[in-house]
Amino acid sequence: MRVLTTQANNSDDLRFLMSRSLDGDLSADESARLELALAASADLRDERQEMVAVDRLVMEWGSHPVEIDWASHRTLIEARISCDAKAETDANRVDNLLADWVARGNIGEVDLRGRVLAQIRGANRVATPLRWVIRLGLPLAAAAAITIAVLLPNMKNSPMPVSTSIVTFVHSGRADSPFASDAVTMVLFERTLPPSPVTPSGGSMELIVVGSPPTDAPLDESAPL
Amino acid sequence: MDLGQLRTSVETPSVEVQLVVRARNGDADAFGELVRIHQRRAVSVAYRLLGNTSDAADAAQDAFVRAFRSLSQLEDPARFSGWLMRIVSNLALNFRRGRATRATKSLDDEFASVESSRDVSTGLRLAGDQADGTDAARETHDAISGALEKLPDKQRLALILFSVEGLPQKEVADILECSVELVKWNVFQARQKLRELLSELL
Numbered sequence: 075m076r077v078l079t080t081q082a083n084n085s086d087d088l089r090f091l092m093s094r095s096l097d098g099d100l101s102a103d104e105s106a107r108l109e110l111a112l113a114a115s116a117d118l119r120d121e122r123q124e125m126v127a128v129d130r131l132v133m134e135w136g137s138h139p140v141e142i143d144w145a146s147h148r149t150l151i152e153a154r155i156s157c158d159a160k161a162e163t164d165a166n167r168v169d170n171l172l173a174d175w176v177a178r179g180n181i182g183e184v185d186l187r188g189r190v191l192a193q194i195r196g197a198n199r200v201a202t203p204l205r206w207v208i209r210l211g212l213p214l215a216a217a218a219a220i221t222i223a224v225l226l227p228n229m230k231n232s233p234m235p236v237s238t239s240i241v242t243f244v245h246s247g248r249a250d251s252p253f254a255s256d257a258v259t260m261v262l263f264e265r266t267l268p269p270s271p272v273t274p275s276g277g278s279m280e281l282i283v284v285g286s287p288p289t290d291a292p293l294d295e296s297a298p299l
Numbered sequence: 300m301d302l303g304q305l306r307t308s309v310e311t312p313s314v315e316v317q318l319v320v321r322a323r324n325g326d327a328d329a330f331g332e333l334v335r336i337h338q339r340r341a342v343s344v345a346y347r348l349l350g351n352t353s354d355a356a357d358a359a360q361d362a363f364v365r366a367f368r369s370l371s372q373l374e375d376p377a378r379f380s381g382w383l384m385r386i387v388s389n390l391a392l393n394f395r396r397g398r399a400t401r402a403t404k405s406l407d408d409e410f411a412s413v414e415s416s417r418d419v420s421t422g423l424r425l426a427g428d429q430a431d432g433t434d435a436a437r438e439t440h441d442a443i444s445g446a447l448e449k450l451p452d453k454q455r456l457a458l459i460l461f462s463v464e465g466l467p468q469k470e471v472a473d474i475l476e477c478s479v480e481l482v483k484w485n486v487f488q489a490r491q492k493l494r495e496l497l498s499e500l501l
Contacts, residue, residue, distance in 0.1 A: 093487035097461075099468075121494075127501045128493045129462065135443040136463030140339075140346045142356050148338060151363045152331050158368060159327055 092122050096129050319376035322367065330367050337380065338363075340464065341387045347459045348391040349398075350444055358394045362387040381473035384460070388474060392452055439500060446496035450489050453477075457485035 091108045094100055100108065112119050315336070321329035341362060346355035366383050373382055447455055453475060460471045461482065472479045494501070 089491065090484070090487050093490050094483055096490075097468075097483075097486075099483065124494050124498075124501050125490055128490050128497060131439070131443055131497060131500060132447075132458065132462050132493065135440060135447075136347060136459065140343050140352060140355065142342060142352055144338060147342070147356055147360065148331070148334050151334050151338075151360050152327065154360070154364045155327055155330060155367050158364065159325065 088118060089121065089125075092118075092125055096126065315379060316376045319370070319373070319379045323370045323373070323376070330363075330370075333379070334363055337383055341383065344384060344387050344460065344464060345391040345394075347463055348388065348456070349395055350448075354394055354398065355391070358391045359387060362390045365390070378473065381470050384466075384470075385474045385476070388456055388460075392456075442497060442500060446493050449496060450492055454485045454489040454492070457482050458489040461486055 088111050091104055095108060318329045318333050341359040342355050345358040346352055349355050366386050457471060460466045468479045468482050471482045
């Protein structure tokens with residue numbers, strides 16, 4: 075292997091000219107410049123010889139024709155293209171069928187507004203018991219508290235101890251239930267009685283129902299929550 | 300040059316344009332004719348990049364099918380040849396990149412008879428092998444194949460299309476989507492590297 079040397083006049087520019095000279099691509103000026111450089115440098119002449127040899131090797135390498143069964147190769151390509159064309163035709167037919175179907179107006183009327191309103195009403199229906207509790211239960215509880223506040227001073231004067239509690243029942247409302255309402259607020263007054271012949275152990279409980287919502291009031295679905 | 304040759308050389312581009320236009324309108328026969336015209340070069344370019352006739356035939360086949368599907372994207376029918384070779388080159392290079400991880404592909408039955416006598420190392424059945432299939436010739440061929448494999452894609456493609464396939468620099472520039480000057484530079488760079496890689500053969 076020969077060691078390549080680089081001299082001042084052996085620049086890439088000159089090598090590029092050498093490469094292009096192999097392809098007959100140089101102008102007259104470029105040819106003259108290259109010939110001048112080659113005449114002055116043995117190394118450059120050697121490089122040119124090597125470049126020519128490389129080019130010859132590559133051309134020889136590529137000079138052998140590739141041989142395959144060309145007819146079969148073409149048949150395979152045409153078969154694939156034919157399949158492609160058929161698939162495209164089928165797709166176009168489907169598109170056309172869909173377009174016709176849409177054009178005939180076969181899509182039924184959809185009452186979207188009605189469906190949405192029905193969904194909203196359904197949501198209201200679920201929320202109604204809670205709404206009743208808030209609307210009636212809380213005022214009734216407040217009323218009960220006021221009642222207690224009024225009654226309690228009088229009860230304090232009573233010789234019997236009194237305990238009071240407020241109970242609110244929330245009920246979903248069955249038609250056959252005695253509590254056919256959504257909420258019942260009750261105030262329980264419990265008095266402890268001294269033992270007597272009638273109640274040897276003593277004690278009794280009084281139940282006062284302070285309030286309840288209307289039992290048969292229709293649900294107002296349109297009312298805001 | 301006789302009149303017949305002159306007429307052929309003048310009419311060929313025009314005939315090809317007509318075929319492309321017809322194929323673009325869905326005429327499979329017209330595209331079949333385009334396949335017949337460009338088939339050998341497509342397989343040859345793919346082979347020079349892949350070094351294997353089976354892969355080259357597959358890549359060329361895929362390229363033709365892809366070209367048929369994409370014909371509507373070809374703005375100038377007169378540039379069909381360069382456009383097709385660009386598809387072939389890109390597919391072959393992709394094929395090459397993917398081949399490293401792909402299992403050995405069995406040959407299509409259609410090619411089995413042709414491939415039966417192919418060269419073990421490169422998969423190529425060369426016409427010249429019958430005449431000069433000596434060890435020395437085979438070693439030289441393999442050495443050049445190995446050296447070309449080491450070149451960057453653009454340099455290898457430029458050298459193969461220009462020096463081996465004999466395409467004009469302008470057409471190579473079209474295929475590589477670069478300037479003619481860059482084609483010349485890539486060819487020069489490829490030759491320089493081959494000088495180093497093949498120094499023992501020089």
